[in-house]
Amino acid sequence: MPAKDFYHDTVCTALIKDGWTITNDPFKLRVGGRSVYVDLGAKKLFAAEKQGRKIAVEIKSFLDPSLVSELEKALGQYDLYYLIMEDEDPERVLYLAIAQTVFEGFFSEEICQMVLRKKSIKLIIFDSETEEIVQWIH
Numbered sequence: 001m002p003a004k005d006f007y008h009d010t011v012c013t014a015l016i017k018d019g020w021t022i023t024n025d026p027f028k029l030r031v032g033g034r035s036v037y038v039d040l041g042a043k044k045l046f047a048a049e050k051q052g053r054k055i056a057v058e059i060k061s062f063l064d065p066s067l068v069s070e071l072e073k074a075l076g077q078y079d080l081y082y083l084i085m086e087d088e089d090p091e092r093v094l095y096l097a098i099a100q101t102v103f104e105g106f107f108s109e110e111i112c113q114m115v116l117r118k119k120s121i122k123l124i125i126f127d128s129e130t131e132e133i134v135q136w137i138h
Contacts, residue, residue, distance in 0.1 A: 006061040011097045013131040020044045029084045054092040062102045097124040
């Protein structure tokens, strides 16, 4: 089992406040004899839908002194999980969860803006103090 990210409990609380049910903590994906673990699996039922929406959430704190190294790791994990989910759980949508301070700071820099322009990364932006989701970027 992988170690929980610094903001793991914060994101769980934010998702629950937003009406989501945490279904997997962590969310296990298997390919052949290997397993990988996305931080969370969640679902949300809507009144007009019987099945609702299902998501997987990879949480990244970006607390390491080398933010670029953290970005490299986050992108690698996101891409790997996305590829596996495409085959194993295609109805589930993958998100990368980051703190609002990281989004407004590091993610406003040119390197992150280029990544966001060129890759189809879905983001959940959360406020680490209020433990609430402030923005979904699809």
